[in-house]
Amino acid sequence: MSQPYVLYGRPGSGSVAVQVALEEIGAPYERVWVGRESADVERFRHINPTGRVPALRLPDGTVMFESAAILIHLSLAHPQARLAPPPGSTDHARFLQWMVYLSANVYEAALRTYYSARYTSRGEADAEVVRQQGEADFLQFLGLPAQALSPYLLGETVCIADAYLSMLVSWYPDMAQLEARYPSLREHTRRMKARASVTKVDADHAT
Numbered sequence: 001m002s003q004p005y006v007l008y009g010r011p012g013s014g015s016v017a018v019q020v021a022l023e024e025i026g027a028p029y030e031r032v033w034v035g036r037e038s039a040d041v042e043r044f045r046h047i048n049p050t051g052r053v054p055a056l057r058l059p060d061g062t063v064m065f066e067s068a069a070i071l072i073h074l075s076l077a078h079p080q081a082r083l084a085p086p087p088g089s090t091d092h093a094r095f096l097q098w099m100v101y102l103s104a105n106v107y108e109a110a111l112r113t114y115y116s117a118r119y120t121s122r123g124e125a126d127a128e129v130v131r132q133q134g135e136a137d138f139l140q141f142l143g144l145p146a147q148a149l150s151p152y153l154l155g156e157t158v159c160i161a162d163a164y165l166s167m168l169v170s171w172y173p174d175m176a177q178l179e180a181r182y183p184s185l186r187e188h189t190r191r192m193k194a195r196a197s198v199t200k201v202d203a204d205h206a207t
Contacts, residue, residue, distance in 0.1 A: 005029035006057035008047065010036070011205040014067040014107070015054035019204070020163040021074045023197035025081040031204070068103035071160050072096070083160040091154055098145065098153050098161045106145075106168045109138035113173065138172060139181065146182035151191060158195075166192040 005022060007029055009015020015031075022029045034044050034053050041051045048055035048065050055065045064070055075084035075095075085091035112119050112134025119134075120126035145153060145165055152158045153165065169185050172178045179186040192198050 003057075003059050003061070005059065006032060008032050008034050008044065008055040008057075009053045010034055011207075013053050014167070016201055016205060017160070017164045017167045018054050018056060018067055018070050018074075019201045020167075020195075020197045021071055021081075021083055021160050023200055024083060024160070024163075025074065025078045027078065066103075067107075068099045068164070071164060072099055075160055082157075085154065085157075085159065094154055095159055095161055098148075099164065101144070102161065102164050102168060105141040106138065106165075109134050109141055110168060110171050113138055114171075135173060139178065142169065142172070142178065142182060142185065146185045149184040149188050151184075151187060158191075162188070162192060163198065166198070 005027055007015055007018055007022065009019065009031065010033060019029075019031060034040060044053075044055075045051045047057075047063055050065055052065065054067055054070065055063055056070045057063050064073065072084070075081075076087065079086075084095045113131055114134075116127035116131035116134060117123045119130045150156075152162050154161070166189055169178065169189055193202070
């Protein structure tokens with residue numbers, strides 16, 4: 001007998017978009033918070049060898065990591081939830097494009113912004129320079145999806161890439177600057193926040 005999904009995450013982390021997807025699907029799942037202490041991370045490595053969240057235990061017991069990969073898998077495993085367009089369609093190709101772009105560019109820039117010392121061999125000595133470049137890249141990389149919104153990434157129909165984008169936007173350190181430069185992102189965030197799944201997950205991560 002298959003088991004419920006188990007989502008390993010932290011409040012406000014990349015697990016937000018995965019939890020939104022699980023809510024949209026309506027599948028049973030358990031949410032497990034992973035502590036930040038070294039001992040907690042080491043224990044978690046027995047589940048996910050990278051030691052990073054999110055990770056998702058699938059109903060058959062397999063554990064996968066990388067938020068973009070998890071979201072793509074869930075969209076394929078639960079087509080009735082319409083988290084993504086039909087595979088093989090042009091819209092699905094565009095969906096994959098945005099998922100990879102957001103992961104490889106925006107998410108990566110966010111990590112350099114908040115975990116700057118990891119990205120230099122000199123650690124804290126160069127962390128501020130790395131952080132400044134990360135934040136500048138973060139803002140720049142959001143420009144492409146901001147330009148594409150109409151009002152969602154794929155047009156009139158929302159997909160899970162929109163939840164991924166909304167999550168990443170919420171991480172930008174200067175929201176006033178971001179919204180002034182990209183008004184379309186402000187409207188997109190408003191639309192996403194109005195979804196029941198996002199409201200529920202936001203409340204869970206705020207507690």
